[in-house]
Amino acid sequence: MKNKKSKNMLDEMQDNQLLKIEEFGFWLVFWVLFAAVILQALLGTTLKELAGEIAALLAASVYVAFSSLKNGLWTRKAAPTLKTNAIASAGPSLILGIFNAVRAFVILKKPIEFGATVQIAAMCAGVYILCFALLEVFRLIYNKRRMKLDDIEEEKER
């Protein structure tokens, strides 16, 4: 079998358009799958039954995170700082909190007790700390990578 690189039939503008379409498609699938996992988990589907969907989400997340870090990229909207990481970590924590509260008090109809509320709050705090620590590790790697990539550019200029 020949390892021949197939010719791109699109010109650069069409290629950019297709990349944008593919990017939108990727995020559409990602968030719809994420919503489906949350909804199914709320309706009582077990973790084992959701393993395929969760594995797909994790694979996509790990790929995006590591490819971005490798290329020295963060997000388009925010610079990597302690403050933005602290704010961003609240998102997953809040989602988990709402998910657990809805599951416990609305779906399973458990009585709203101090113990259960504290348990949910503790879980949220744990996820917040975990996310914040992970983002801070990513920020350290990003800064190192950015420095290395920019150094190469400077050497080329001389």
Place this chain on the structure above:
Amino acid sequence: MTQKALAEAVGVSRQTMNAIEQGDYNPTIKLCRAICRVLGKSLDELFGEEDS
């Protein structure tokens, strides 16, 4: 030279050539140079700032 002929000579679609002419798409330097080569003009002549 027609837009269609220029697009064919450069190797892009007519839609892309039209978008460049209309200012709706910013081509890469590589594509700019290909257009210049076909038209026998310099980058400055084709894409440079006009004197006011």
